[in-house]
Amino acid sequence: MSQKATLHMLYTCPFCWKVRGLIEHLGMDVDYIGVNGMKIKKSVAFAGDWGKVPVFTDEQGQHVVNSTPILRHIDTEYNDGKMSAQGDKERQDTWLEWTDAKMSKATVPILYGTLGSALKTTTRISKLEQFGFVSKRLYAWAGFPIMWGFIARKRVKNDGRKPKQLWHDLLTEFTGSHDGQPFFGGASPDLVDFSAFGYMRSISPFPQFNLLTDHESGMAWYKRMEATLA
Ligand SMILES: N[C@@H](CCC(=O)N[C@@H](CS)C(=O)NCC(=O)O)C(=O)O
Known part of the structure; x- marks a missing residue:
């Protein structure tokens, strides 16, 4: 079948x-x-x-x-397992975990870290996702921005860095691990690249993405990733 x-x-x-x-x-x-x-x-x-x-x-x-x-x-x-077989397996596993632990946590604060940005985010989400007519408006304007704003603020406080700084530090660390190659995977991207790219790209529909675009090596890598898409 x-x-x-x-x-x-x-x-x-x-x-x-x-x-x-x-x-x-x-x-x-x-x-x-x-x-x-x-x-x-x-x-x-x-x-x-x-x-x-x-x-x-x-x-x-x-x-x-x-x-x-x-x-x-x-x-x-x-893909015949080509990406999993690309380069050192332990390095790949370690950095896959790193993206899931660090980048996923940095994504919420940048989208919801202040009440203003939380509202921008939920309004945008309510336009992009499928909701019923009433729940769409409720979602954008009522409890969610406030609740998520609180969660995100707590995360920012725990970390001590502003959401933008946190993302910039992560991009510096990540692109630093590429050993001068265009991608984490070397000459072509591997699963770690796609994991990191997904987290960064998930911010791209939101105005807060402009907080990331002035990170030079991060943005250069992001554009190289975009260029590999069919
Ligand atoms: N570790 C999971 C996380 C998935 C996840 O949390 N997805 C959210 C949407 S962004 C979800 O479906 N949440 C529903 C819920 O937790 O009830 C993954 O990497 O796929």
Whole structure:
């Protein structure tokens, strides 16, 4: 049995952006299915009790959950495992974890770190995602910005760095690990590049992205990544 591959996702979800980058890079034919942000659990119940996006369903109907395992699965099934085999495995695993630990945490503060930026973000999200008419407006203007603003502010406080500084430090550390090569993976990107690219790209639909564009080496790498997309 063969069916078209699908990705259940939210348009603004950083973890979904990781997978979308690899899909675009490989030029895969995948149907993107935007789920209702208020009904994620129900929308992906077919994949078991994971209850989160992204969920990737391959042509054999196999469901894979969690963005990094999805990246690995796609590389294995659709790219002959070339990216996993590229370079030192331990270095790759270490930095994959680094992107998931550090970059994912830096993404929330930059989008929600101040009440103003939280409001900008939720308003933008309500335009990009699929909501009902009423919940769309409620989402943009009511509890969410405030609640998420609080969570993000706490994270910023715990770290002690402003969201922009935190992102700049991470980009410096990340591009410093490229050993003078154009990508983390060397002459061509690997799974670590797509993980990091996904986190950074998830900020791109928001005005706060301009806080990142003046990071020279980070932005140069980001543009090189964009140029590898089909
Ligand atoms: N570690 C997971 C995180 C996925 C995740 O947290 N997705 C969010 C959307 S950005 C979600 O679906 N949350 C629903 C929930 O936690 O109930 C991954 O990398 O895929």
